Amino acid sequence: MTISRRQVLRIGGGLLAGLAWLRLPLAAEAVEIRMQGNADGSQVWFNPIGLRIEPGQTIRWINLDPGNSHTATAYHPKNFERPLRIPEGAEPWNSDYLLPNESFSVTLKDEGVYDFFCVPHEHAGMVGRIIVGQPDRSPAADPSGQAAGGEPIPEIALRAFPSVAEIMRHGIVRPA
Template identity: 60%
Template sequence: MQGNLNGGYVWFDPIGLHIMPGQTVRWINHDPGNAHTATAYHPTNFQRPQRIPETAQPWDSDYLMPGETFSFTFEKEGVYDYFCVPHEQAGMVGRIVVGTPKDVTWKNDADLPKAALDAFPSVHDILARGRIHAESAQ
């Protein structure tokens, strides 16, 4: 989790990540001026559309102050999209691909801000590169 000094630009880095089932991801807030969250797209999280596998457990880090961390273990194969609660409108989103999922089609794109939709790296690119950093996703 990062941001520029005036808070005008915020991002996750990496924005795209490929891992295997059972691996744990840790988010660290490296932004000295903002609190951030790592929150799964799921109806239990602020009634957001579901963009994680059907049987996967959703997560919400709650607000992380500068220097704080949050970890989550991904058990199910699939594509997991997540966002920062206060910065979703600014396109602060990320995507984690677990294993080699077969179906990665979302039916609820209209429910997301345009900045968020524009920010997600493709599943194909994540699988090909393993990790996509924020500056290379554009």
């Protein structure tokens, strides 16, 4: 039996596609968000700033900023009386202060939009957004302004959030 070049290429392409599929992140695999800053400390950010994951995936924040401590804190009334900007019924989190090279993880199970911030750097616009699954398509699913209740969010932080549409379109949004 003779195999044609076309058949060899088809088999090879199938094998490569199979290997690529095996490298896709599994639901149990943690996705990393880096806490970063420039050398003089004048700018700080999360990287990525926007991310889409599947329900049950774990997010791991790691502080890679050698000059600052940071937090990963959900917008929730239980966290410093902040407005609710995670799905109702979802468990809020607060990493507490992470020193350089320390990390914190949380597993997000409820579908929806989760907004978070860094306690000492919210006023510098250090915020992020995670979308879990397929969020509700209502206007409330893309919080862009002040949420009812709690301390107001600084305007610079509100402007820093990537839109739900941008995250859904790209899957990941890096800081500008």
